[in-house]
Amino acid sequence: MFTLYTPQTANKALPEVKRMFADIVAKKNRVLVLQQELQAIVDSGSDFERFIKKKQELNAAVTTLYKAIEILEGTGVAIKSVDEGLLDFPAKRFDEEVWLCWKAGEDEIKFWHGKDEGFMGRKPLETTGVIEP
Template structure:
């Protein structure tokens, strides 16, 4: 799916309104879920690799598993780049946090989404984290 602010795969910076963020949330969620699945694969491969080391397996088995891990890591970073090319920032895979750049009364802020939420409905200051989240008013005209 090609999005109008992505030109040839290279992201272009933009500020999001809550409506714009919610309009692309389905695709953001899909890409985030893919990242989680690849991250889980990476963790499993790391455990398998450690088991190979612990059980003194052959170098061939070790190298093959290590190459499998390298490929999974490459896919993970590519998936993160693909998500962030949409103009969003992945703050935490483990906590499921994604931020959308926005402006509030002329000040840079983040619109904040957490995995499991059905829409973008919080914001926080540029230098605040998840703990600084504030609910978006029903019609916040101050967010551009």
């Protein structure tokens, strides 16, 4: 689903988006643990059965992670970095397509940047005029 957000609609959606993003981070961390466990099995020279079971567990965890990402991005929100906690909400500023941006730890959407700008191009919402739906 494609959605254009305003600062108001993005902030209204933010609690659920944050919950979904926290779930993605937890699933990613689970994948990392399983990768380490799999590597330990390889390093120990363990038998095929143990390796295959752990590999299948890892594959299922990766599938679950990507499904969670698909669900979040299905709301129109773009994950820019799981590691840095960066999410962007598509919006319009007058006739220009822009991103409303949120970083993990922030309480609300306070910044935006152009389509071709990243996190370093963030500008405060209150100094740039109205962002229209």
